[in-house]
Amino acid sequence: MSHMAGRVRVGISSWTEPTLIKSGAFYPPDATTAEDRLRFYAQQFPIVEVDSTFYALPNENTAALWVDRTPSDFIFDVKAFALLTQHPAPPERLPKDLRERLGVTTGNVYFKDLKPKDKEEIWERFRAGLQPLVDARKLGTIVFQFPKWFLPNPPAYRFMEDLREWVPDAAVAVEFRQQSWMSEFRRDRVLQFLKDRRLTYVGVDEPQGFVSSVPPVAAATAPLAMVRFHGRNQETWEKKGITTAEKFRYLYDRSELRPWVARIRELAQQAQDVHVVMNNCYGDYAVRNARDLSELLES
Numbered sequence: 001m002s003h004m005a006g007r008v009r010v011g012i013s014s015w016t017e018p019t020l021i022k023s024g025a026f027y028p029p030d031a032t033t034a035e036d037r038l039r040f041y042a043q044q045f046p047i048v049e050v051d052s053t054f055y056a057l058p059n060e061n062t063a064a065l066w067v068d069r070t071p072s073d074f075i076f077d078v079k080a081f082a083l084l085t086q087h088p089a090p091p092e093r094l095p096k097d098l099r100e101r102l103g104v105t106t107g108n109v110y111f112k113d114l115k116p117k118d119k120e121e122i123w124e125r126f127r128a129g130l131q132p133l134v135d136a137r138k139l140g141t142i143v144f145q146f147p148k149w150f151l152p153n154p155p156a157y158r159f160m161e162d163l164r165e166w167v168p169d170a171a172v173a174v175e176f177r178q179q180s181w182m183s184e185f186r187r188d189r190v191l192q193f194l195k196d197r198r199l200t201y202v203g204v205d206e207p208q209g210f211v212s213s214v215p216p217v218a219a220a221t222a223p224l225a226m227v228r229f230h231g232r233n234q235e236t237w238e239k240k241g242i243t244t245a246e247k248f249r250y251l252y253d254r255s256e257l258r259p260w261v262a263r264i265r266e267l268a269q270q271a272q273d274v275h276v277v278m279n280n281c282y283g284d285y286a287v288r289n290a291r292d293l294s295e296l297l298e299s
Contacts, residue, residue, distance in 0.1 A: 006225070006268040009075060009140075010294045011047035012286035013228075013279040019245045025284035035069055042070040045290060047077065047140060049277045054079040054145070056093055057122070058129030067136040075140040076133055077173075077226075077275055081126050083111045084166075085144045086159070095125065123166050134170070140275055141171035141200055141224055148177040148212040152186060157193065164197055171224050173200035177212045187217065194221040203267075205260065206230040207237040218263040220270035227264065229289065231280035232256070249282035252289045254296065261296050 015037060020026060031040050041048060050058075050066075058078065066076060082089045088108035091099050102109070102118060111119065133139035144163065150156055163172050174194065176182070181190050194201050200222040204214050207230075218227060231250025236242060267274045276293060278286035 006271045006274050008264060008268050008274045008276065008297060009045075009047040010276045010290050010297070011045040011049065011278070012281065012290050013049040013079075013277050014051035014281055015041040015048050016052070017245065017281040017286075019283050020281065020287070023283040026287050035065070038066065038069045042074050044287070046073070047075045047275055047277075049077040049079065049143065049279070051079055051281075053126075053129075054082050054085075057081055057095060057125050060129050060132060063130055063132040067132050067138055070138065072136075074138060075275075076138055077140040077277065078130060078133070078142050080142050080144045081122070083109065083122060084126060085146055086111060086150055087147050094122075098122070098125075127167065130170075139170060140273075141173045141226065142167060143173045143175060143202065143226075143228075145175045145202075146177060150176070151178060152181050152190065160193075160199065161197065163199070171200060171222065173202050173222075173224070173226050175202035175204065175228065176214050179211060179213050179215065182214050182217055191219050191221055198222045200224050200226050203227040203263075204230060205232070207232050207234040209234065210238055212238065216260075218260075218267055220267050223272045225267040225271035225274045226277070227260065227267070227274070228277045228279050231282075231285075245282045248280045249285070250280045251285045252280065252292070254292050257289065257293050257296060260293070264297060 016034065021037070027037055027040055031037050082093070088110050091104045091106070091109055094102070094109065098118070098121065130139060160174060180186065191201060201219045203216065203218040203226065205216050205227070207213060208215070229252070231248045231252070233248065233250040236247045236249065239247065264274060264276060278290045280286050280289060
């Protein structure tokens, strides 16, 4: 797309999502292994978002395999580990040796309750697990998806400021799940704060009408701009006790995606790169919509 300044990449979150594999609608029948699937996916799209790193710390060997299985210009965006975004994590999501050292077996672990050296250790392992992507220049950005109790207050701003120290060299993107960050009177201030620290603001398309509903703002606050699509399934957005796939079960109509085309093109005028990620991961919905949006952007 030569008329645009920045490069726009469109892809999906989680190429291994179970309902996508089960649907049989995307991967060819002979793509039966993780390796086959990633190789196939990377021929269809230029970018993917890794979701598994939210649930467990990334593993260096796995990341090295991702590098080997994808073309040289393929990009991985990576979700930050839950604890590093102030989500609680059950102890079994921590590496065994760390879990034993902390002595936690039940309940949830919260980052704020950890000793400084344990915090440091988790950050160190997170960075080390991604090193192969960094070395191969395949790491796009690390996405910090904050929970809805992450409110615009001094500790939250401080936490985001610290991200720059914890991951000094990587691109960092922040996604809010709390509408007060983007309220009319605060919006400009928040975007300026991110801009001053070269943090990417993640624009979102998601169900509206909840406290966790962030309005669909597109803004370039860093060399990399980003938009994530979560579907518009209002019934499931805050429903308890359902699977992630059910929560994001929503297939966009092209008419719903079309208004984003101008916004994404505008982001491409202001940023070097624009990453657009479909997170409506239910069956083959995300890949279908990623193709829809790619076609709309090219027309």
